[in-house]
Amino acid sequence: MLTTTLEVIIQTFLSFFAILFFARILGKQQISQLTFYDYINGITFGSIAATLATDVEQKTLQHLIGLFLFACLTYIMSYISLKSRPLRKILEGEPVILIHNGKILEKNLAKTRYNLDNLTSELRQQGVFNIEDVDFAILETNGILSILKKPEKQPLTPQDINLKGQSQTITSEIIEDGQIVWQNLKQNGLDEKWLIDVLKTHNISSIKEVAFASFDPISRKLYIDKYDDNLTHVIDVSDFEKK
Numbered sequence: 001m002l003t004t005t006l007e008v009i010i011q012t013f014l015s016f017f018a019i020l021f022f023a024r025i026l027g028k029q030q031i032s033q034l035t036f037y038d039y040i041n042g043i044t045f046g047s048i049a050a051t052l053a054t055d056v057e058q059k060t061l062q063h064l065i066g067l068f069l070f071a072c073l074t075y076i077m078s079y080i081s082l083k084s085r086p087l088r089k090i091l092e093g094e095p096v097i098l099i100h101n102g103k104i105l106e107k108n109l110a111k112t113r114y115n116l117d118n119l120t121s122e123l124r125q126q127g128v129f130n131i132e133d134v135d136f137a138i139l140e141t142n143g144i145l146s147i148l149k150k151p152e153k154q155p156l157t158p159q160d161i162n163l164k165g166q167s168q169t170i171t172s173e174i175i176e177d178g179q180i181v182w183q184n185l186k187q188n189g190l191d192e193k194w195l196i197d198v199l200k201t202h203n204i205s206s207i208k209e210v211a212f213a214s215f216d217p218i219s220r221k222l223y224i225d226k227y228d229d230n231l232t233h234v235i236d237v238s239d240f241e242k243k
Contacts, residue, residue, distance in 0.1 A: 092141045099137035175213035198222050
């Protein structure tokens with residue numbers, strides 16, 4: 001029993017560093033742009049590594065050879081697809097237009113096994129709540145929905161009216177889950193007294209009432225979200241009637 005446990009521990013370490021090594025060689029595309037081909041590759045790669053870590057009935061070398069060969073084949077196919085556009089289309093597929101001029105293309109939806117709930121959810125995540133506002137919606141090979149709004153629905157930029165844009169910065173989290181993030185408070189030149197005074201102006205007597213608060217260094221304003229939102233009417237997007 002002890003021998004078997006020791007073998008699993010050793011093989012797990014071996015599997016972990018082997019898959020880390022091969023993943024580094026194969027590049028970051030497996031993470032950043034996960035196509036259908038990459039998805040299947042990742043599952044198989046992980047399955048071989050898991051077997052290598054836990055299977056003590058077969059020789060470890062056999063699993064390592066399998067993992068090495070699969071990594072080599074993946075690298076070769078990735079290289080060929082990089083050089084050959086036709087093969088890349090076969091392995092990774094092609095983008096598909098799902099919306100054109102505010103009209104849903106149902107045949108393309110069916111071809112990609114994409115339903116209306118998936119479509120409307122992706123649109124909302126990109127700030128589109130009305131399909132009529134969309135000129136083109138294209139489902140990319142990595143599953144991301146690219147959206148081009150109609151010209152009259154696109155936001156106005158300073159360049160459109162010949163204005164110079166203002167500098168932007170990243171806001172800092174000052175309160176999270178009712179707790180002060182002291183490092184962010186200090187690096188913005190703020191202190192606890194300033195924070196408490198600002199909270200009092202919003203009728204907040206305790207920091208524990210705040211779920212989240214962030215500070216904008218440019219406007220010097222504090223965004224505050226309390227646990228108690230005190231909303232009189234909450235819109236529900238569910239199809240089911242509340243009981």
